[in-house]
Amino acid sequence: MTEKKFIPLSVPNFCGNEKKYVNDAVVSEWVSTGGSLVPKFEQAVADYVGMPGAVACNSGTSGLHLAMMMAGVGRGDEVLVPTLTFIAAVNPVRYAGAQPIFIGCGDSLCICPTLVEEYLAQNAEMRDGKCINKHTGAHIKAMVVVHVFGNMASMPGLMRVAKQYNLTVIEDATEALGTRYTEGEYAGKMAGTIGDVGVYSFNGNKIITTGSGGMVVSNHPDWLAHAKHLSTQAKSDELNYMHDEVGYNYRLTNLQAALGLAQMEQLENFIAHKNEMYAFYFEKLNGKHGYGIMPFREGVRSNRWFYSLYVYDEHPMKRDDIIRALAEEKIQTRPIWGLIQDQADYPKNEHYGEDLARHYLARIVNLPCSTSLTREDAQRVVDTLLAL
Numbered sequence: 001m002t003e004k005k006f007i008p009l010s011v012p013n014f015c016g017n018e019k020k021y022v023n024d025a026v027v028s029e030w031v032s033t034g035g036s037l038v039p040k041f042e043q044a045v046a047d048y049v050g051m052p053g054a055v056a057c058n059s060g061t062s063g064l065h066l067a068m069m070m071a072g073v074g075r076g077d078e079v080l081v082p083t084l085t086f087i088a089a090v091n092p093v094r095y096a097g098a099q100p101i102f103i104g105c106g107d108s109l110c111i112c113p114t115l116v117e118e119y120l121a122q123n124a125e126m127r128d129g130k131c132i133n134k135h136t137g138a139h140i141k142a143m144v145v146v147h148v149f150g151n152m153a154s155m156p157g158l159m160r161v162a163k164q165y166n167l168t169v170i171e172d173a174t175e176a177l178g179t180r181y182t183e184g185e186y187a188g189k190m191a192g193t194i195g196d197v198g199v200y201s202f203n204g205n206k207i208i209t210t211g212s213g214g215m216v217v218s219n220h221p222d223w224l225a226h227a228k229h230l231s232t233q234a235k236s237d238e239l240n241y242m243h244d245e246v247g248y249n250y251r252l253t254n255l256q257a258a259l260g261l262a263q264m265e266q267l268e269n270f271i272a273h274k275n276e277m278y279a280f281y282f283e284k285l286n287g288k289h290g291y292g293i294m295p296f297r298e299g300v301r302s303n304r305w306f307y308s309l310y311v312y313d314e315h316p317m318k319r320d321d322i323i324r325a326l327a328e329e330k331i332q333t334r335p336i337w338g339l340i341q342d343q344a345d346y347p348k349n350e351h352y353g354e355d356l357a358r359h360y361l362a363r364i365v366n367l368p369c370s371t372s373l374t375r376e377d378a379q380r381v382v383d384t385l386l387a388l
Helices: 018-028 037-049 060-070 091-095 113-123 155-164 221-231 254-264 267-285 319-328 355-361 375-386
Strands: 054-057 078-082 099-103 124-127 130-133 140-146 168-172 197-201 214-218 235-237 291-293 307-311 364-367
Touching: 018 254, 037 054, 037 214, 037 254, 054 060, 054 221, 060 091, 060 168, 060 197, 060 214, 060 221, 091 099, 099 113, 113 124, 113 155, 130 140, 140 155, 155 168, 214 221, 267 291, 267 307, 267 375, 319 364, 319 375
Parallel strands: 078 099, 078 140, 140 168, 168 197
Antiparallel strands: 054 214, 124 130, 197 214, 291 307, 307 364
């Protein structure tokens, strides 16, 4: 009997010039944070998303930490964050010495502008141009918007609230490189380019990868210059190794940039494949056998990074049972992250409107979605699900 092939959730796809570019970097002997490929990769990403500049870093998490410092978030401040996200979107708030306030999601799984507005109307007031928490007295300085699974958050509503309360908007677009509005006031704008700062990730499971890595973009040139300064240990005198503030070892390596340049050449093809396979799952599973496929926002070309299967209450099996049953068939899936407000020591932080997030947490299974996923493997996933 032939052993069943393992179908991974999301793995890298190196089908282009990756080996050539990495080999060229090795031959040049520029393999660390110096070398010509890092600025080339920065420019390639900036050009793709339509921003004036970009700063490469060693992870999306470090990019978000830099974004906090770019925005002036510091000790004693507070930041609105989604409760339904990966914890790396929230921990940088603490790195900066600030405290998160957790806000629930809408049906897009992204932070809900209505809930943000309700929370602020009930709990905050404007004093001298600052949004002040009436309970803690802290300055609510910023809002983190995560474009969950490549789905665009409701940016018109979120930006309107941010303007009303003078909040800096940090877009966590770590899962959404290539997602853009096609309609409305932000038509043509990419995820990560609408707020004050945007951050992308090139982790191994992302739509393009450098193994580990990230990128920060902004329309504030002085903010970007500061981010680059901080990411290189805040070295102010190259010759004498003088540093004018506490910096970080956050720069991307030349080898990683080589991978990134090759991956950028294939990004649009990857997105096209993601959209094709999403349509396949939608046709085969949506509305069948107690399943739904979570939609993406209308008026948006999404990169459709992850495909979320919604398990209706009528289905005979629960989320975790389905995940285990698929694992037994060598099909890798995963649930949404546990809500951040329930983790580490975050339960002591304020939270608002998490009911829908808990609803989706109990019912969503993320399906295999690699950019190399074949129709044959996707059909096997479908057949296994329909047999449960």
